[in-house]
Amino acid sequence: MYTTLLTSLENGIFIVTINRPDKLNALNKDVFTDLDAMLKEVENNAGIRGVIITGAGQKAFVAGADITEFLGLHGSQGMELARRGQEIFSRIEGCTKPVIAAVNGFALGGGCELAMACHIRIASENAKFGQPEVNLGLIPGYGGTQRLVQLIGKGRALELLMTAGMIDATTALQFGLVNHMVQQEQLLPKAIEILSVITSKAPLAISRCITAANAVFGQENGYQVELESFGQCFDTEDMKEGTTAFLEKRKANFKGK
Numbered sequence: 411m412y413t414t415l416l417t418s419l420e421n422g423i424f425i426v427t428i429n430r431p432d433k434l435n436a437l438n439k440d441v442f443t444d445l446d447a448m449l450k451e452v453e454n455n456a457g458i459r460g461v462i463i464t465g466a467g468q469k470a471f472v473a474g475a476d477i478t479e480f481l482g483l484h485g486s487q488g489m490e491l492a493r494r495g496q497e498i499f500s501r502i503e504g505c506t507k508p509v510i511a512a513v514n515g516f517a518l519g520g521g522c523e524l525a526m527a528c529h530i531r532i533a534s535e536n537a538k539f540g541q542p543e544v545n546l547g548l549i550p551g552y553g554g555t556q557r558l559v560q561l562i563g564k565g566r567a568l569e570l571l572m573t574a575g576m577i578d579a580t581t582a583l584q585f586g587l588v589n590h591m592v593q594q595e596q597l598l599p600k601a602i603e604i605l606s607v608i609t610s611k612a613p614l615a616i617s618r619c620i621t622a623a624n625a626v627f628g629q630e631n632g633y634q635v636e637l638e639s640f641g642q643c644f645d646t647e648d649m650k651e652g653t654t655a656f657l658e659k660r661k662a663n664f665k666g667k
Contacts, residue, residue: 414438414441415428415429416429422460422609423602424458424462425598428471430466431465433473434465434515434516435465435466436474436477437476437495442495445502449501449505453505459507461505461509462512462598462605463528467514468536468594470514470515471511471512471514471525472517473515473521474516474520474521480548492552496553498552499524499552499553504621505620506620507613508529508608509530510528510532511532512534512598513525513532515536516538518538518576519540519541519543519550522540523552524552526553526557526587527552531587531589532601533582534579534593535591535593538576538577539579539588540576544571549571558570562586590604612664615648615649618639622639646667651665
């Protein structure tokens with residue numbers, strides 16, 4: 411089904427591996443096409459409760475965009491390239507199901523931007539993060555300037571953006587860029603562990619957590635989004651089941667309804 415992705419689904423957890431190890435999993439048009447199709451599958455398949463995105467091999471999550479596709483482009487073509495990337499990454503950020511980035515090795519340029527679009531980031535000890543676009547006479551185009559500031563603050567973000575510096579996993583954890591740092595062999599098990607907890611909760615409530623949290627940085631009034639989402643939960647069977655189970659001192663059986 412996909413030319414650049416490997417996928418597997420078990421216990422509701424959909425593991426998506428960007429599979430271009432000879433190119434350090436660099437993002438090209440084919441990867442974006444596959445990510446687009448993958449997101450549609452995630453939203454349309456009720457059997458998928460959560461997603462893990464990672465990279466093939468131990469060297470790279472995604473080492474960046476495929477620079478060979480940049481050659482010969484003029485300004486408006488560059489904007490279209492960036493618009494495509496922003497659209498896909500915004501859909502990851504707004505996905506109604508939780509998405510975890512399991513970052514193994516380099517997450518540079520578009521790879522760092524992809525990781526930041528995910529809801530949670532877990533890094534292996536050998537992970538490296540950076541936005542080195544100024545080395546090419548460019549800036550990040552897939553949302554990197556915005557999400558990096560949101561996640562680590564303006565001062566730290568501007569230093570990384572303007573120096574093209576890389577930070578290791580320990581620093582990324584300190585900065586708040588990643589949620590957890592683990593040994594490489596524990597990367598996927600840790601991601602699965604976290605998603606297993608999340609997917610045991612009420613799916614519609616999880617979806618509304620994502621929507622409300624994203625509203626902090628959107629154009630909407632975040633408090634109003636929270637207010638409406640809170641109210642909407644009262645109309646779900648899951649809310650009734652969750653509260654009843656709590657009062658009956660039993661485990662809730664959520665159905666996403």
